[in-house]
Amino acid sequence: MATTSLRAGVRRVVPERKDLWWLEPLVIVVVLGTFVLYSVYAGLANANYFYDPYLSPLYSPCITANCVHPHLPIVGAYWNLSPAILIVAFPLAFRVTCYYYRRSYYRAFFWAPPACAVPDARTAYAGETRFPFLIQNLHRYALIFATTLLAFLWWDTFLAFNFNGRLGVGLGSLLLLTNVVLLSGYSASCHSLRYLVGGYLDSFHRASLRYRLWSWANWLNARHARWAWASLVVVGLTDLYIRLLSMGVLTDPRIVF
Amino acid sequence: MTTEAPRTATEVRMKIWRGEGSGGEHVEYVVPLDPGMVVLDVVHRIQATHAPDLAVRWNCKAGKCGSCSAEVNGAPKLMCMTRMNEFAPGEEITISPVRTFPLIKDLVSDVSFNYEKAKTIPPFKPKPKDADGKRRMYQEDVDRVQEFHKCIECFLCQDVCHVIRDHEENKQSFSGPRFFVRLAALEMHPLDANDRLDLIRAKHGLGFCNITKCCTEVCPEDIHITDNAIIPLKERVVTAHYDPIAWALRRMRGKREDFAPPQPKPPSA
Numbered sequence: 001m002a003t004t005s006l007r008a009g010v011r012r013v014v015p016e017r018k019d020l021w022w023l024e025p026l027v028i029v030v031v032l033g034t035f036v037l038y039s040v041y042a043g044l045a046n047a048n049y050f051y052d053p054y055l056s057p058l059y060s061p062c063i064t065a066n067c068v069h070p071h072l073p074i075v076g077a078y079w080n081l082s083p084a085i086l087i088v089a090f091p092l093a094f095r096v097t098c099y100y101y102r103r104s105y106y107r108a109f110f111w112a113p114p115a116c117a118v119p120d121a122r123t124a125y126a127g128e129t130r131f132p133f134l135i136q137n138l139h140r141y142a143l144i145f146a147t148t149l150l151a152f153l154w155w156d157t158f159l160a161f162n163f164n165g166r167l168g169v170g171l172g173s174l175l176l177l178t179n180v181v182l183l184s185g186y187s188a189s190c191h192s193l194r195y196l197v198g199g200y201l202d203s204f205h206r207a208s209l210r211y212r213l214w215s216w217a218n219w220l221n222a223r224h225a226r227w228a229w230a231s232l233v234v235v236g237l238t239d240l241y242i243r244l245l246s247m248g249v250l251t252d253p254r255i256v257f
Numbered sequence: 258m259t260t261e262a263p264r265t266a267t268e269v270r271m272k273i274w275r276g277e278g279s280g281g282e283h284v285e286y287v288v289p290l291d292p293g294m295v296v297l298d299v300v301h302r303i304q305a306t307h308a309p310d311l312a313v314r315w316n317c318k319a320g321k322c323g324s325c326s327a328e329v330n331g332a333p334k335l336m337c338m339t340r341m342n343e344f345a346p347g348e349e350i351t352i353s354p355v356r357t358f359p360l361i362k363d364l365v366s367d368v369s370f371n372y373e374k375a376k377t378i379p380p381f382k383p384k385p386k387d388a389d390g391k392r393r394m395y396q397e398d399v400d401r402v403q404e405f406h407k408c409i410e411c412f413l414c415q416d417v418c419h420v421i422r423d424h425e426e427n428k429q430s431f432s433g434p435r436f437f438v439r440l441a442a443l444e445m446h447p448l449d450a451n452d453r454l455d456l457i458r459a460k461h462g463l464g465f466c467n468i469t470k471c472c473t474e475v476c477p478e479d480i481h482i483t484d485n486a487i488i489p490l491k492e493r494v495v496t497a498h499y500d501p502i503a504w505a506l507r508r509m510r511g512k513r514e515d516f517a518p519p520q521p522k523p524p525s526a
Contacts, residue, residue: 015331016328016330016331016351016353017331018330018331018351019330019332099468099488102468103467103468103469103470106467106468106469107469112419112467112469113419113469113471116332116333116417116469116475117328117331117332117333117417117422117471119423120419120423120424124424124426125419125420125424125427125465126465127420127462127464127465127466127467128464128465128466128467129462129464129465133467134464134499137491137494137495137498137500138495138499138500140492140495140500191484191488191489191492192492194489195489195492195493199489199492200493200496202398202444202445202446202447202449203398204395204397204398204401205395205398205447221484222484
């Protein structure tokens with residue numbers, strides 16, 4: 001049995017792959033990086049997040065007394081910073097610990113590895129066996145908190161069709177509806193949810209409801225990456241649209257009955 | 258053997274790794290190309306016309322034996338399932354052996370690592386029979402684990418997994434995606450009585466996997482290794498080891514598993 005590793009002879013820093021392997025990590029860095037930078041700016045701005053009847057999803061639920069459009073003012077007027085700071089941890093934790101986003105940012109930002117069969121950037125590697133990456137194991141809790149917040153986003157969407165007591169549809173209403181549908185799809189296609197609704201079973205016999213839920217979750221889960229990217233982009237666009245309306249840059253086309 | 262460029266569109270220029278142990282280099286060959294050829298056909302033609310001592314492992318030429326794994330232009334693939342018309346006319350093609358394992362000669366690597374890991378997996382242990390002396394397995398349960406049984410053990414997933422490909426030191430504590438597929442098939446089996454979750458975490462090193470999905474990308478059998486085997490195993494390990502509520506529930510109920518699968522019941526009369 002030969003014991004000498006091939007890597008001693010063949011392994012190289014420059015990968016042998018001749019295709020555009022660097023394109024995917026580059027696109028992820030650009031899209032994810034742009035979203036992170038924009039959401040940091042928008043979340044800290046503490047202005048232009050409400051344009052009647054639209055509330056930016058980055059600020060929902062608004063839980064401070066100083067909020068322009070409060071849902072549950074459980075934090076008093078002493079809080080003068082952006083209300084988005086108080087809730088950002090929940091959707092952020094859901095995305096950061098998401099199995100799909102982990103694949104993406106481990107590749108694009110950590111270069112572990114940057115692409116398949118392309119060498120790791122680091123000489124030592126312990127994966128998710130140590131802190132802080134051990135925290136990834138609590139993704140199911142992030143799912144529960146983020147899904148709870150979805151109820152507020154659905155309420156915001158309902159209110160977005162109410163124009164001073166009259167039913168109506170504006171471009172903002174449709175954007176908020178698209179946003180909440182995509183976020184709901186993203187949550188419903190989550191790997192942890194698929195496990196919690198039935199994946200933990202070894203036998204689906206005598207568990208027909210859980211089998212049905214697991215089957216639906218399986219179907220959605222196969223498209224988890226699409227839900228993840230679409231919901232990310234639309235959250236950003238929805239906030240941007242409401243921000244531009246509030247700043248007077250855009251006018252909302254709407255039909256009020 | 259020649260270093261000339263292909264003279265016509267019906268010739269192919271292929272660089273093949275030649276060497277034993279740590280020494281070696283890519284050697285270029287130009288041979289005629291016929292319609293319908295796959296990479297393995299070209300390697301065989303080179304073996305027949307230029308390099309009779311070229312070592313290459315192959316068997317079925319149908320993508321079912323898993324023998325002819327190699328790296329074609331740096332991408333782990335089965336040579337028998339990689340058609341030559343995937344490449345542009347005149348394109349130089351580089352063939353290297355799978356590089357996660359020690360080289361024996363040319364395109365043949367020593368994959369004993371995998372056989373040693375396989376020995377460490379506790380085998381299927383059947384649950385007690387039903388009251389009528391039979392064991393039953395239902396179609397929905399068969400469907401879920403059937404995917405895992407498609408594995409042909411080509412070890413391309415092992416080759417591409419950066420945990421052992423780029424970090425030799427992890428081979429002791431990490432078994433690799435092929436064995437997580439095997440472990441998932443056993444763990445999700447409704448008639449298996451063994452509990453391997455502690456082993457999966459501690460001995461097979463599931464936590465080393467950072468789910469970059471390269472194993473899924475290279476699998477010639479289209480097994481969704483990451484989504485359907487590794488991540489469900491991770492979730493089971495979370496319940497057994499990391500989930501504080503599951504832990505509290507176990508303490509309250511005084512038993513090890515709060516999400517234990519239902520025990521088989523005797524069929525109704």
